[in-house]
Amino acid sequence: MSGGIQRPLSRIRVKDLRLRTFIGFNDEEQRKRQDVVVNLRIDYDALAAARGDVVDEALDYKTITKQIIAHIEDNRFLLLEKLVNDLVELIMAHTAVQYAEVEVDKPHALRFADSVSLTMTAQRD
Template identity: 75%
Template sequence: MHRDLSRIRIKNLRLRTYVGFNDEEQEKRQDVVINIRIDYDALAAAQADSVERALDYKTITKQVIAHVENNRFLLLEKLVNDVLELVLAHPPVRHVEVEVDKPHALRFSDSVSLTMSASREG
């Protein structure tokens, strides 16, 4: 029997950071909304009901919060890529997709978002 990877979703993580290159964006923190999809093999954790074998998404989330809130980003692309690489640094992660929304970035629009994804080779 073949089993697909399991999927963890961290939904609507609302943080504040400096993002953008305009003067106003550099002087005032802005809201960002982060969604992360993580695929990993959860079968061993599920079968053993073992915390030690499960992906520690709480630690990943804390790392994302600290990184986003304690840094400045000229580009949304940089912010998204940093989060992507931070998550992919955890060995059990096989695939990750990160979307970051910047609410009210454009007049007449709810938000602007950027999505990037990456998979571990092998």
């Protein structure tokens, strides 16, 4: 394609991935798993995969999601910051990823709020 058409990166979103983990530092949080809700944005260049319909050119979001599930369920976290940062780094370890945004909600973390969330991003130079 020519004629000055630019194609921005493609965006994959994983929405409302609901998992349970140990998160927090008070006694009750250390004893029982809590719900967390994960939302991901992953940008990468999908044109080769799209134009050729070539599976090997596509980013395997299923593998990334399985890695995230395993990491959350198999670990303990004192801070939401640690959990979110780990997930950003896990996603960015895939070299095709140009930008990642991870938001994790901790439902019922505050008495009068639906949830507390933290978002972190990363992008390649």
